[in-house]
Amino acid sequence: MSTGIIIAIFGAAICAALAGIGSAYGVQCAGQAAAGVCAEKPDLFGKLLVLQALPGTQGIYGFLVAVLIMVQTGVISGAPVDLTIQQGLAYLFAGLPIGIVGWWSGIYQGKTAAASILMTGKDPDASAKGITMTALVETYAILALLVSILLLFGIKI
């Protein structure tokens, strides 16, 4: 295995790991708030579940980019391509946007989701507003995902 492919694998791992950490924190944050509200108003479970799930998307985006890197570099098929160091670094840097933005936006979206869950707990009719406000944080994760994908498809091997 060349140094280039090891760097590319590191790029896949880092984007899945960072975005996953952000999502895990965000979902946990929202989950605690949802559990508190559900303890008093169990009938709100459905509305709260949507809000709790929203910060989980960053982890999926990170996973998606990691899989794309693995497909392009042949790691997933068990026949890794012989990459140069420059090509390996290109894959690493292509994975960074969704890794870093997914990490932070997952955390911030979790906090927004928690606040929206609390708002829904007080006024169940406000859940749609809460979903909209929480979804806005997602915009930046989607932009980062787009940049990562465009960069990936721009790499020539």
Added chain:
Amino acid sequence: MTGTNNLFAVGRIKALESNIIDINLWHRLFDMNEKEALRILQENHYGGDSGDQQELETMIDNELASVHQLIKEVSPQPILTNLFLLPVDGYNLKLLLKEKVQEVNVHSFLHEGGSISIDQMIDSLNADRFDFFPEPIERALLDLATQKDSRIISYTIDQAIYSQIFNILAQKKNHNHLLIEYFKSKIDFTNIITVLRGNALHWEAIRVKPMLLKGGEISLKIMESVVGAEKDKLIRKLSTGRYSLTIRKVLDEFYNDMKMISLEQSFNNALLSIVFEEKNDIFGLGPIINYLLQKEHEAQVLRVMFTGKRAGIELSISELGIV
């Protein structure tokens, strides 16, 4: 405070906030006679769902006991939230000490929900073993061993409760600016009410001074200097510190209508507004403390409202501190 376990507690509290009596219900209760108002409270599940017709005091006691129990259950920092339950302990202690002096049974007036269990409190007082209490309260109880003056009992216990509160706040140096601000302001506002009450009753300084609580932002020297003072001097001297504008506004209003109940409610609202500013800090204690104080304020307003209804006294909704 960054702990996310706070979120579970805040989640439960926020879900329950919709049970706080809102302005529309206050207006309805205000316009009804006592019997109808009690029925409406019961329909809104105030004081629990016993199903039986209850007295207002029983409903309030049940409601506050369940709120205090909830705070104890969910608080991520019970040491700090228990500070808000210490005044309940103070109230119970004062009653039990007065019971000893006056030889009357006060057990039915004791309030559940303090940080110290009532049974333990009674056992300790009966056995004259005070080491069970926190140090400032133990010291106060030892000082009051032979005291028969209920006024001295009252302010000695109040001072001990605040000493205990500030002892705990001094030990927990982080994240307590809200609590320090709240309790310091509470002492200031209580002292101002004491001075104004003393002035209204033409009490001499020697009688008022020992009743002033230590630990507020406004020094005792300033407080003592306005005992018996005229309006202008009193307002000028007391309008100091962080809440100088609030104090000036409340005192101006007081000298316009001279109603002690409005003064107390205005200061109470000022205290609530301190906590209200942090009620949406979902990672802090603000929402939990705000809920507790809102429920205590609600109980206080209900007591005044129903007393007014029974006595046939016309009270305005603003006089009751409903905003």
